[in-house]
Amino acid sequence: MLGVDDQSILLDFEEAERCNPSPCKVIGNRVIYSSRKLGIPKVHGRPILSDFGEARFSSQVGTQWEDVQPLIYRAPEVLLRMPWNEKIDIWNLGVLAWDLFEQGHLFYARDPEKNSSDTHHLAEMIAVLGPPPKDILQKTDYGTKFFDINGNWKGAAEIPPISLEKLEGNLQGLHQDLFLCFIRKMLQWRPEDRASAKELLSDPWLKSP
Numbered sequence: 001m002l003g004v005d006d007q008s009i010l011l012d013f014e015e016a017e018r019c020n021p022s023p024c025k026v027i028g029n030r031v032i033y034s035s036r037k038l039g040i041p042k043v044h045g046r047p048i049l050s051d052f053g054e055a056r057f058s059s060q061v062g063t064q065w066e067d068v069q070p071l072i073y074r075a076p077e078v079l080l081r082m083p084w085n086e087k088i089d090i091w092n093l094g095v096l097a098w099d100l101f102e103q104g105h106l107f108y109a110r111d112p113e114k115n116s117s118d119t120h121h122l123a124e125m126i127a128v129l130g131p132p133p134k135d136i137l138q139k140t141d142y143g144t145k146f147f148d149i150n151g152n153w154k155g156a157a158e159i160p161p162i163s164l165e166k167l168e169g170n171l172q173g174l175h176q177d178l179f180l181c182f183i184r185k186m187l188q189w190r191p192e193d194r195a196s197a198k199e200l201l202s203d204p205w206l207k208s209p
Contacts, residue, residue, distance in 0.1 A: 008039075022035075068088070073095050073107075074088075075087070075191070076091075081142040084191070090194040090196070093200075094183055095186075097182075101170065107124045108124065109121035109124070122146055124160060126153060127162045127163065128163060128187070133151075134151045136189050165180065181205065182204075182206070
């Protein structure tokens with residue numbers, strides 16, 4: 001999320017609310033207002049941390065019915081309703097690093113009607129990572145919604161014809177190879193296969209000129 005340095009859109013928002021107040025309703029001692037769109041800033045502010053509503057204390061262990069993480073950054077074990085640990089943060093970092101470097105999302109997690117969809121999200125993951133290992137699917141009953149007993153994709157959503165190589169558009173040759181290797185160290189189906197933060201700090205791509 002980016003901060004707002006363009007104060008004009010905030011002033012316009014305030015003036016629109018003053019001249020034409022948003023509809024509201026009162027329930028008990030609460031007043032609920034309908035949403036009003038905010039204009040698009042001409043200049044973006046500095047990046048800031050956000051989505052603390054999805055944060056969890058490190059001592060917490062995820063449960064099979066709890067969704068965490070912003071939608072497009074959810075790790076496979078979250079989508080498949082498996083127990084999760086701090087390795088979901090490494091997955092987050094990999095997707096976020098891609099989005100920032102490529103200036104576009106790696107995953108969209110939307111169906112053709114633009115509704116959020118775990119099925120389409122998993123299909124995108126399969127396109128980028130290949131099919132999940134069978135031992136992953138054996139750890140979750142929820143996986144049978146998407147995969148058959150042999151671990152094959154049931155095809156509820158088409159696997160898009162994409163790959164990291166096809167999507168990466170800023171680098172060539174060795175620099176691209178190093179970058180994709182860096183991303184793949186974080187984007188792994190198995191949480192235990194993902195690199196640690198300490199290991200990533202020593203990655204050749206980060207140290208390359």
